[in-house]
Amino acid sequence: MKPAPFTRHVPRTVDEVVSALAEFAPLDGRILAGGQSLVPIMAFRMARPAHLIDINEVEGLDRLAVDGDYLSIGARVRHGAFHKPVIDGPLGKLLAFVVSHIAHYPIRMRGTFCGSLAHADPASEWCLVAATLDAQLVVKSVRGDRIVDVTDFLEGIMSTSLAEDEFLAEARLPLLPDDTKFGFYEFSRRAGDFAMSAALVTYRLVDGVITDACVGIGGAEDRARRIPEAENVLNGQAPSPELFVAAGEAAATAIEPLEDAQTTAEYRRDLVRAVTRRALERSTQ
Amino acid sequence: MSDKTDITLTINGQSHAIRVESRRTLADAIREDCGQTGTHIGCEHGVCGACTVLVNGEPVRSCLMFAQQADGKQIRTVEGLADGDEMHPMQRAFMENHGLQCGFCTPGFLMLAVGVLEREPDISDHDLIDVLSSNLCRCTGYQNIIKAVRAAAVEMRQS
Numbered sequence: 001m002k003p004a005p006f007t008r009h010v011p012r013t014v015d016e017v018v019s020a021l022a023e024f025a026p027l028d029g030r031i032l033a034g035g036q037s038l039v040p041i042m043a044f045r046m047a048r049p050a051h052l053i054d055i056n057e058v059e060g061l062d063r064l065a066v067d068g069d070y071l072s073i074g075a076r077v078r079h080g081a082f083h084k085p086v087i088d089g090p091l092g093k094l095l096a097f098v099v100s101h102i103a104h105y106p107i108r109m110r111g112t113f114c115g116s117l118a119h120a121d122p123a124s125e126w127c128l129v130a131a132t133l134d135a136q137l138v139v140k141s142v143r144g145d146r147i148v149d150v151t152d153f154l155e156g157i158m159s160t161s162l163a164e165d166e167f168l169a170e171a172r173l174p175l176l177p178d179d180t181k182f183g184f185y186e187f188s189r190r191a192g193d194f195a196m197s198a199a200l201v202t203y204r205l206v207d208g209v210i211t212d213a214c215v216g217i218g219g220a221e222d223r224a225r226r227i228p229e230a231e232n233v234l235n236g237q238a239p240s241p242e243l244f245v246a247a248g249e250a251a252a253t254a255i256e257p258l259e260d261a262q263t264t265a266e267y268r269r270d271l272v273r274a275v276t277r278r279a280l281e282r283s284t285q
Numbered sequence: 286m287s288d289k290t291d292i293t294l295t296i297n298g299q300s301h302a303i304r305v306e307s308r309r310t311l312a313d314a315i316r317e318d319c320g321q322t323g324t325h326i327g328c329e330h331g332v333c334g335a336c337t338v339l340v341n342g343e344p345v346r347s348c349l350m351f352a353q354q355a356d357g358k359q360i361r362t363v364e365g366l367a368d369g370d371e372m373h374p375m376q377r378a379f380m381e382n383h384g385l386q387c388g389f390c391t392p393g394f395l396m397l398a399v400g401v402l403e404r405e406p407d408i409s410d411h412d413l414i415d416v417l418s419s420n421l422c423r424c425t426g427y428q429n430i431i432k433a434v435r436a437a438a439v440e441m442r443q444s
Contacts, residue, residue, distance in 0.1 A: 001328075001329035001330065002308065002310075002313075002329075003308045003310075004308065005306060005307070005308050006307055006308060007288070007307060008307035008351070008353060035349055035350065035351075036331060036346075036349055039310075039330075039331070039348075039349045039350075039351075040330035040331050040349065042308075043329050043330045043348070044330065052307070054354065056354060080343075100415065104334070104416075104418065104419035105344065105397070105401060105415075105416050105419050106334065106337055106343075106344045106345050106346050106397065106419055107331065107346065107349075107419075109343040109344060109345050110345055110346075110349065110350065190418075191415065191418040192418060192419070
């Protein structure tokens with residue numbers, strides 16, 4: 001249970017990070033951020049990177065601030081930063097509610113928001129938040145910067161569109177209008193364990209009917225994503241228990257469920273049906 | 286690849302000049318290189334919490350951090366809780382409330398609870414239970430740990 005040998009690089013600036021990546025990524029190098037997923041995988045020797053580019057000393061990457069109409073989250077902003085609402089309004093409350101579901105307190109002191117996105121575990125709460133809120137991701141390399149929509153970033157199980165020399169430097173979450181309602185519900189077997197399904201919903205009420213509904217599902221498919229079929233059920237309707245059941249049904253039907261030894265497709269659909277409905281119920285509380 | 290680097294770990298205020306490979310975890314360095322064996326190692330992949338220590342005041346899994354990453358930072362371990370012969374209120378509360386049986390998980394629980402209560406003295410009982418779910422104990426069934434931490438929390442708030 002000891003990681004294999006590697007060479008550690010400690011850049012101080014983002015320029016040094018991308019230079020180091022350009023040099024060492026082809027030699028089996030990768031980024032070390034919080035390390036709360038990578039280091040266990042290394043302990044099991046499922047990963048044996050030859051080089052780790054440790055970004056924990058890089059100036060400025062801990063920046064967490066509002067820029068215009070979005071919240072900017074730097075690459076070494078840790079989960080624990082969201083324990084208390086980081087901004088007034090629904091987005092800060094939403095992030096503070098969701099973060100309590102991520103692993104455990106000591107893990108949240110080290111693990112990072114952007115690291116979760118780059119790791120792209122289908123069960124990741126932050127991937128679900130990013131997908132539901134249409135996050136934009138700032139990706140840097142020696143070849144230049146690009147901004148990627150989350151739908152083009154998350155590609156599958158622990159798979160993203162990052163090239164090997166690219167570094168996820170920042171995530172941008174759009175601010176939510178003050179009257180946004182939200183609800184989140186996650187099902188897992190133990191506190192802090194991986195989500196077997198999770199739902200995040202946001203919407204606004206205009207003249208008593210739902211508008212701008214966003215329904216995201218995580219932990220059920222190979223990546224977190226919005227489910228337009230469920231959003232269509234909600235938009236233009238007044239919230240009601242029957243409507244929430246119908247939205248859950250639409251989400252359960254729309255997904256392509258992941259299966260594993262413990263979880264059949266049918267069970268996963270049933271979980272999605274339940275977490276969607278419960279997230280919607282929480283949005284009214 | 287196995288080049289070693291000179292670092293200084295400051296554990297409970299005492300400096301330890303050591304020379305470690307990049308792959309050396311903080312947990313192993315604390316125990317093997319600095320001889321501070323109060324910190325226990327259980328699962329070595331971040332699940333059990335036995336190796337929890339405070340780094341710059343934050344409770345972290347020392348098996349998921351590399352020793353070189355803690356160079357120059359303030360580390361606190363279970364050896365630093367007591368003041369001479371005077372136990373820390375958290376240690377005394379664990380004893381008085383039977384918060385341990387075999388004692389293997391205890392250093393991790395003590396550092397977790399002390400770290401969280403120093404950062405958030407007014408944390409609710411409900412949130413404390415969530416915090417204590419971070420670490421594994423296979424003896425007590427947790428009820429006496431919860432009792433101990435709640436008792437110590439009251440005392441720590443008064444002091």
